[in-house]
Amino acid sequence: MALRYFSGGDPLDIADLHGVADDEVLNSVWDITDAIHLTPEMNITFPETYHDQIECAQGFKVKSRIDIECCVGCIDGMLVWMNQPTSKDQKVIGFGPTKFFCGQKKKFGLNMMGVCDSQRRFIWVKVNMPGAASDFYAFDESVLKQKLEATGFLRPCLCLFGDNAYVNSTYMCTPWRNVCQGLKDSMNFFHSQVRINIECAFGILVHRWGILRKPMPVNISVGEILSLVLALCKLHNYCINKKSAVDPPCEADVANIMMLGGLFLPWMDNSKDAYWEYNSRDRPNELLDGGVHMDDHTEAQRRQYRHDLDKPCHKILAEVIRMGYERPDYSRDRLQAGEDEL
Incomplete structure (x- = not known):
């Protein structure tokens, strides 16, 4: 759940997909964030x-x-x-x-x-x-x-x-x-x-x-x-x-980003390839x-x-x-x- 949220996903959509309460998405986000900071490596x-x-x-x-x-x-x-x-x-x-x-x-x-x-x-x-x-x-x-x-x-x-x-x-x-x-x-x-x-x-x-x-x-x-x-x-x-490759975002996440006035990245958002690399x-x-x-x-x-x-x-x-x-x-x-x- 946290990784999908980090990728720009809508918490309501994520909660519905996993069959959990809405606030469980953010709970997952902060649990993962804390775990990352507690890992010295x-x-x-x-x-x-x-x-x-x-x-x-x-x-x-x-x-x-x-x-x-x-x-x-x-x-x-x-x-x-x-x-x-x-x-x-x-x-x-x-x-x-x-x-x-x-x-x-x-x-x-x-x-x-x-x-x-x-x-x-x-x-x-x-x-x-x-x-x-x-x-x-x-x-x-x-x-x-x-x-x-x-x-x-x-x-x-x-x-x-x-x-x-x-x-x-x-x-x-x-x-x-x-x-x-x-x-x-x-x-x-x-x-x-x-x-x-x-x-x-x-x-x-x-x-x-x-x-x-x-x-x-x-x-x-x-x-x-x-x-x-x-x-x-x-x-x-x-x-x-x-x-790890940078995977193109799913259509639902792109739509959520755009709906909130976010940045449209044409090269990536229009990519259908399984593997994608950063392009100038x-x-x-x-x-x-x-x-x-x-x-x-x-x-x-x-x-x-x-x-x-x-x-x-x-x-x-x-x-x-x-x-x-x-x-x-x-x-x-x-x-x-x-x-x-x-």
């Missing part, structure tokens, strides 16, 4: 030893066309969609009602920060900021950032890969801004080829657990949402470890990129990292220049086509 942990960090970086190197070997994880933010929170809910994370409204996506929600490895498993997840928070601010307030800045925690020359919501530093590599050709543009392509793994991780998460494609039910508190989302991330990792055409755009803004921080806060030495972005660019790497023509054509559409 399913904990999500950022690699803290140099050996484990190097292992993560080697995974990304295998996926990189130019053997980028400095990426220990890819970071991004996603909106966890919810209904307007109550006064009690607002106290859970200590922000007022307007902070839960994401102006970029015109939805109430929470900013979920995630870091994934090369297999698109989450190695760090935090859901403690309202939907209006920028990814920069959410990361700036995180314990992970404090750890990365602590001497000796992160192996030298390793870093996270993020988009331009973040800023280049000794432990963060982001794309070069305002370039559309030349060597920096080529570096941006190879950077994106690695960074896209976190977008895929979020995409797979949303596709597998359809409850994230619609507003969280009003009878689930913010505290319960935090617990539920973390459990879904743990199950996401478990499924990847077990090489089903990128959950309505949930991603909501934290790419500067409404809660200043340019000065971003510039404080400008004079950091030994930034990974400079080293990667130097390697691109030395080896003469260029963005592939097919990618340039696709980029131009996308710009024309916009």
Whole structure:
């Protein structure tokens, strides 16, 4: 019952199918959620030893066309969609009602920060900021950032890969801004080829657990949402470890998601195949990129990292220049086509 609910199923339909009372569905959900959190093997942990960090970086190197070997994880933010929170809910994370409204996506929600490895498993997840928070601010307030800045925690020359919501530093590599050709543009392509793994991780998460494609039910508190989302991330990792396919949702669940104003994912929802893999055409755009803004921080806060030495972005660019790497023509054509559409 819980898995069907996680997949976006209607609790009334689920209860009818199993011949149980309506409230038994949510009882099952919280029993399973608690069991997941009580299983140490399913904990999500950022690699803290140099050996484990190097292992993560080697995974990304295998996926990189130019053997980028400095990426220990890819970071991004996603909106966890919810209904307007109550006064009690607002106290859970200590922000007022307007902070839960994401102006970029015109939805109430929470900013979920995630870091994934090369297999698109989450190695760090935090859901403690309202939907209006920028990814920069959410990361700036995180314990992970404090750890990365602590001497000796992160192996030298390793870093996270993020988009331009973040800023280049000794432990963060982001794309070069305002370039559309030349060597920096080529570096941006190879950077994106690695960074896209976190977008895929979020995409797979949303596709597998359809409850994230619609507003969280009003009878689930913010505290319960935090617990539920973390459990879904743990199950996401478990499924990847077990090489479990992402099955297309049943028609009843798609109908329930659509009825509640949820996201329609045409590539998946129209699929009749028994086995389905994440496709970029089903990128959950309505949930991603909501934290790419500067409404809660200043340019000065971003510039404080400008004079950091030994930034990974400079080293990667130097390697691109030395080896003469260029963005592939097919990618340039696709980029131009996308710009024309916009």
